[in-house]
Amino acid sequence: xxxxxxxxxxxxxxxxxxxxxxxxxxxxxxxxxxxxxxxxxxxxxxxxxxxxxxxxxxxxxxxxxxxxxxxxxxxxxxxxxxxxxxxxxxxxxxxxxxxxxxxxxxxxxxxxxxxxxxxxxxxxxxxxxxxxxxxxxxxxxxxxxxxxxxxxxxxxxxxxxxxxxxxxxxxxxxxxxxxxxxxxxxxxxxxxxxxxxxxxxxxxxxxxxxxxxxxxxxxxxxxxxxxxxxxxxxxxxxxxxxxxxxxxxxxxxxxxxxxxxxxxxxxxxxxxxxxxxxxxxxxxxxxxxxxxxxxxxxxxxxxxxxxxxxxxxxxxxxxxxxxxxxxxxxxxxxxxxxxxxxxxxxxxxxxxxxxxxxxxxxxxxxxxxxxxxxxxxxxxxxxxxxxxxxxxxxxxxxxxxxxxxxxxxxxxxxxxxxxxxxxxxxxxxxxxxxxxxxxxxxxxxxxxxxxxxxxxxxxxxxxxxxxxxxxxxxxxxxxx
Amino acid sequence: xxxxxxxxxxxxxxxxxxxxxxxxxxxxxxxxxxxxxxxxxxxxxxxxxxxxxxxxxxxxxxxxxxxxxxxxxxxxxxxxxxxxxxxxxxxxxxxxxxxxxxxxxxxxxxxxxxxxxxxxxxxxxxxxxxxxxxxxxxxxxxxxxxxxxxxxxxxxxxxxxxxxxxxxxxxxxxxxxxxxxxxxxxxxxxxxxxxxxxxxxxxxxxxxxxxxxxxxxxxxxxxxxxxxxxxxxxxxxxxxxxxxxxxxxxxxxxxxxxxxxxxxxxxxxxxxxxxxxxxxxxxxxxxxxxxxxxxxxxxxxxxxxxxxxxxxxxxxxxxxxxxxxxxxxxxxxxxxxxxxxxxxxxxxxxxxxxxxxxxxxxxxxxxxxxxxxxxxxxxxxxxxxxxxxxxxxxxxxxxxxxxxxxxxxxxxxxxxxxxxxxxxxxxxxxxxxxxxxxxxxxxxxxxxxxxxxxxxxxxxxxxxxxxxxxxxxxxxxxxx
Numbered sequence: 033x034x035x036x037x038x039x040x041x042x043x044x045x046x047x048x049x050x051x052x053x054x055x056x057x058x059x060x061x062x063x064x065x066x067x068x069x070x071x072x073x074x075x076x077x078x079x080x081x082x083x084x085x086x087x088x089x090x091x092x093x094x095x096x097x098x099x100x101x102x103x104x105x106x107x108x109x110x111x112x113x114x115x116x117x118x119x120x121x122x123x124x125x126x127x128x129x130x131x132x133x134x135x136x137x138x139x140x141x142x143x144x145x146x147x148x149x150x151x152x153x154x155x156x157x158x159x160x161x162x163x164x165x166x167x168x169x170x171x172x173x174x175x176x177x178x179x180x181x182x183x184x185x186x187x188x189x190x191x192x193x194x195x196x197x198x199x200x201x202x203x204x205x206x207x208x209x210x211x212x213x214x215x216x217x218x219x220x221x222x223x224x225x226x227x228x229x230x231x232x233x234x235x236x237x238x239x240x241x242x243x244x245x246x247x248x249x250x251x252x253x254x255x256x257x258x259x260x261x262x263x264x265x266x267x268x269x270x271x272x273x274x275x276x277x278x279x280x281x282x283x284x285x286x287x288x289x290x291x292x293x294x295x296x297x298x299x300x301x302x303x304x305x306x307x308x309x310x311x312x313x314x315x316x317x318x319x320x321x322x323x324x325x326x327x328x329x330x331x332x333x334x335x336x337x338x339x340x341x342x343x344x345x346x347x348x349x350x351x352x353x354x355x356x357x358x359x360x361x362x363x364x365x366x367x368x369x370x371x372x373x374x375x376x377x378x379x380x381x382x383x384x385x386x387x388x389x390x391x392x393x394x395x396x397x398x399x400x401x402x403x404x405x406x407x408x409x410x411x412x413x414x415x416x417x418x419x420x421x422x423x424x425x426x427x428x429x430x431x432x433x434x435x436x437x438x439x440x441x442x443x444x445x446x447x448x449x450x451x452x453x454x455x456x457x458x459x460x461x462x463x464x465x466x467x468x469x470x471x472x473x474x475x476x477x478x479x480x481x482x483x484x485x486x487x488x489x490x491x492x493x494x495x496x497x498x499x500x501x502x503x504x505x506x507x508x509x510x511x512x
Numbered sequence: 513x514x515x516x517x518x519x520x521x522x523x524x525x526x527x528x529x530x531x532x533x534x535x536x537x538x539x540x541x542x543x544x545x546x547x548x549x550x551x552x553x554x555x556x557x558x559x560x561x562x563x564x565x566x567x568x569x570x571x572x573x574x575x576x577x578x579x580x581x582x583x584x585x586x587x588x589x590x591x592x593x594x595x596x597x598x599x600x601x602x603x604x605x606x607x608x609x610x611x612x613x614x615x616x617x618x619x620x621x622x623x624x625x626x627x628x629x630x631x632x633x634x635x636x637x638x639x640x641x642x643x644x645x646x647x648x649x650x651x652x653x654x655x656x657x658x659x660x661x662x663x664x665x666x667x668x669x670x671x672x673x674x675x676x677x678x679x680x681x682x683x684x685x686x687x688x689x690x691x692x693x694x695x696x697x698x699x700x701x702x703x704x705x706x707x708x709x710x711x712x713x714x715x716x717x718x719x720x721x722x723x724x725x726x727x728x729x730x731x732x733x734x735x736x737x738x739x740x741x742x743x744x745x746x747x748x749x750x751x752x753x754x755x756x757x758x759x760x761x762x763x764x765x766x767x768x769x770x771x772x773x774x775x776x777x778x779x780x781x782x783x784x785x786x787x788x789x790x791x792x793x794x795x796x797x798x799x800x801x802x803x804x805x806x807x808x809x810x811x812x813x814x815x816x817x818x819x820x821x822x823x824x825x826x827x828x829x830x831x832x833x834x835x836x837x838x839x840x841x842x843x844x845x846x847x848x849x850x851x852x853x854x855x856x857x858x859x860x861x862x863x864x865x866x867x868x869x870x871x872x873x874x875x876x877x878x879x880x881x882x883x884x885x886x887x888x889x890x891x892x893x894x895x896x897x898x899x900x901x902x903x904x905x906x907x908x909x910x911x912x913x914x915x916x917x918x919x920x921x922x923x924x925x926x927x928x929x930x931x932x933x934x935x936x937x938x939x940x941x942x943x944x945x946x947x948x949x950x951x952x953x954x955x956x957x958x959x960x961x962x963x964x965x966x967x968x969x970x971x972x973x974x975x976x977x978x979x980x981x982x983x984x985x986x987x988x989x990x991x992x
Binding site: 133134135136137138179180181182186190191193194203207208209210211213214215216217218219220221222223224226227229230231235246247270273274275276278313314315316319320323372374375376377378379403406407408441442443444445446447448449450454457458461462463465466467468469470472473474475476477488489 | 613614615617618659660661662666670671673674683687688690691693694695696697698699701702703704706707709710711726727753754755756758793794795796800803855856857858859883886887888917922923924925926927928929930934937938941942943945946947948949950952953954955956957968969
């Protein structure tokens with residue numbers, strides 16, 4: 033669908049607007065865009081201020097033109113690319129660190145700031161921003177807030193939402209408001225802060241964030257535990273969490289992932305299930321490690337190595353290679369889906385076993401890894417897109433895994449968001465009443481439906497909606 | 513305003529309905545109801561199931577009859593008592609512990625369960641529910657969720673919202689939905705969970721909660737530090753937090769509060785500012801205490817005592833007596849307002865100084881205490897209600913303190929909620945756009961405005977609203 037975006041030229045913006053084909057192409061896809069899914073925006077706007085964002089939204093809202101916020105494009109569910117054309121609102125020029133208040137453990141930033149830049153800005157004060165996702169060196173804080181991202185350190189420190197205190201948000205009609213509070217705790221009125229966080233730009237556009245920071249721990253150690261079976265590994269994980277071991281990271285990789293990483297990277301991992309662990313403390317770190325060791329030994333750990341500094345980084349390197357290894361592993365196949373189902377920690381062993389069983393019954397290679405300490409499981413499903421039968425088989429396997437997670441009391445997405453790819457699971461997870469309530473909120477805050485349409489919520493009904501053609505039955509767009 | 517509630521008799525409820533004068537009177541006031549504020553409901557319903565709550569709401573919604581959820585009545589801002597009559601929905605009979613899943617660190621409860629009963633139910637498994645407020649032995653989990661309560665341990669463990677995973681909620685029209693997820697982390701759709709938490713029963717009624725639990729720490733020690741000046745005490749607090757000392761509780765009381773407690777209880781506190789502190793650890797607790805000690809010594813601490821067990825409890829006892837001491841201290845004066853403003857931790861010393869300055873300029877006795885580690889300040893303002901000049905003076909002082917907190921980047925209410933008493937500050941804190949956005953959400957989820965009307969949101973306008981007579985200008989009802 034094309035939209036007349038000439039109104040952008042009439043606005044008095046600090047930033048700029050492009051209709052150039054390369055800008056439009058660059059904003060048509062992101063890390064989560066699958067084969068044949070890319071939809072170009074009609075224009076790309078590069079706002080440089082809150083006033084710019086407000087002016088663009090107010091004008092687009094009057095005209096019913098879709099606006100899809102875009103930043104680093106690292107989302108895995110096509111969260112930030114258009115489904116219905118319109119304006120791509122690229123906020124990467126709004127990347128200033130506005131203020132650092134070490135006495136309050138706070139920093140104010142614009143949404144286009146890269147995650148690691150926050151850490152760099154405060155490192156000199158001995159502070160850090162704990163919940164960065166693994167993509168933190170390339171993704172923006174705006175994107176992390178949009179999906180309520182989390183990462184390896186979430187098991188100790190919590191998710192992005194736990195570290196966002198206050199946001200400046202522009203509503204669909206251009207109204208600017210501040211949600212949340214710079215106080216560490218508030219019960220003042222409705223919690224609009226957490227409503228905006230994770231809403232993927234469908235309820236408002238974030239233009240400024242106040243984040244909470246933490247002091248860097250004085251001691252860091254970590255390492256790797258190799259297990260004889262996947263069952264032993266996952267039961268050890270569950271036991272570590274319920275025993276209250278103070279782990280700062282607790283990651284799992286299965287033997288398939290180990291094989292994949294060995295094939296790609298210059299490492300020689302034992303091709304067995306293993307966990308990667310890290311500890312942060314101001315003192316007493318060795319006692320905590322002993323606590324951990326006692327539990328993994330009770331689960332027949334085969335190898336357990338702990339180190340610090342470069343040696344620890346070397347032990348961990350295999351974990352960091354997974355994303356690249358997945359992309360390169362099989363030249364005939366592309367990632368068709370990237371899962372992040374999350375289940376209650378006691379159900380984690382069952383969930384991992386369920387994925388293995390799905391892989392076998394569909395005859396697929398499905399490597400598993402993830403933020404095990406949160407019950408969060410990552411897995412890749414790969415398909416040869418020249419083989420329609422395989423594509424269908426892979427999609428069915430992916431759906432079965434998600435269904436199983438929901439049956440176990442879990443969620444379709446722990447941290448990547450719904451985007452386009454997971455819309456089909458929303459009602460399964462939240463029920464018709466849950467989806468209808470989310471839709472009521474969306475209609476209240478964006479009555480013209482201009483903010484990132486075609487995301488998060490499934491289509492209301494095929495007749496009434498302009499988005500009727502976007503392939504709602506399998507949650508994927510088939511547009512070219 | 514009276515409402516015909518005879519429709520309740522037509523419902524096929526498991527629970528019961530009363531129109532008896534003592535039930536109506538008992539549901540007309542709570543801990544936060546001020547002189548002359550009590551409004552009786554026309555009927556009190558005692559639902560015993562989700563189906564009961566759904567049937568009552570559906571019927572009330574059709575007829576436009578207000579429904580005000582009520583539980584233990586321990587709210588401090590008249591959160592749970594009617595402003596416009598109608599039905600008081602007393603959920604205290606829904607007090608079952610439904611399921612305990614130690615492998616998931618989870619418990620499912622009905623909303624009428626008393627906080628301490630949760631701890632008792634899981635103590636045998638070595639678990640506890642960390643964010644209980646000081647009222648935890650008398651207040652219900654439903655009330656804690658309604659106000660997003662917090663407490664002494666929030667400085668280490670977070671607030672109630674951080675420990676609520678999933679809620680069953682009945683919407684105004686009787687629709688039952690589940691919000692949140694039993695997974696520790698989710699990015700699936702809009703965060704309706706945190707929208708309901710803290711909404712004081714104005715967006716829906718909670719009928720079941722899944723809570724996260726934690727393992728009890730193996731070591732607990734705590735004690736008291738006495739400071740030469742209030743400035744030294746508050747600067748030490750700010751320094752402890754920014755240095756990352758792992759405190760489980762960090763409370764302040766000023767010399768006025770110490771004097772008040774001495775007058776009431778059988779203790780002999782030094783009449784100087786002091787902090788109460790507690791540490792939780794699995795090991796290394798003494799090293800953490802040394803870390804704390806070094807900081808308070810740098811702030812000229814006069815006395816510092818640490819103990820465990822009964823001896824610790826004795827050191828802490830004065831802190832626990834404050835609520836009773838406040839009520840009894842001055843027989844001629846009643847509490848007119850109970851403040852819980854919260855500011856960024858670096859601003860805490862200024863906030864405390866501001867209250868002292870307000871007390872002096874208004875010639876009032878305003879004792880301060882509170883959850884200092886969160887930047888949360890409690891204070892009482894007392895008035896002789898036979899002296900209208902004093903009442904006005906006290907209200908003006910109270911308002912000036914709240915305004916000052918908001919100016920410092922803080923919030924009008926850290927944990928008690930808006931209720932009736934803080935409505936006048938909502939726009940000051942969130943701006944017109946913030947309040948208008950909250951109102952849009954309210955209208956989307958409760959279009960007939962039956963859920964706890966007259967709370968949280970200020971009146972839309974005096975002409976259009978049935979609530980025009982509830983004394984919106986000073987945020988207090990003057991009805992008899």
